[in-house]
Amino acid sequence: MRWGRQGNTTGHVCQATDGCNLSVDCDSSPADPQMGDIGILASLDPVALDKACTDLVRSSEDHGKIHLIERIDSRQGMHTLDYAEQIGFGSQQYELVRLD
Numbered sequence: 001m002r003w004g005r006q007g008n009t010t011g012h013v014c015q016a017t018d019g020c021n022l023s024v025d026c027d028s029s030p031a032d033p034q035m036g037d038i039g040i041l042a043s044l045d046p047v048a049l050d051k052a053c054t055d056l057v058r059s060s061e062d063h064g065k066i067h068l069i070e071r072i073d074s075r076q077g078m079h080t081l082d083y084a085e086q087i088g089f090g091s092q093q094y095e096l097v098r099l100d
Contacts, residue, residue, distance in 0.1 A: 035064035047090025051081055
């Protein structure tokens, strides 16, 4: 597997996200997560996956989300998704499919 495009071929990458704690610089003593579990998401499109995760966080009723949203916004996280889409790394369009 490889990232990106070369010629007319597209590499395939699967990215999964599960309960990440956003610590700065790989902190060896990270703080406990401030927000509850929103589930496990996976996609072959890393941009769509990150967009879906941020949408779920923003729409969550969990009051702890404010800490994560502040970190995303203070680091221009949504701009990163816009740029990744612009350079062809993926798409912000997605469809959530629940697997039970």
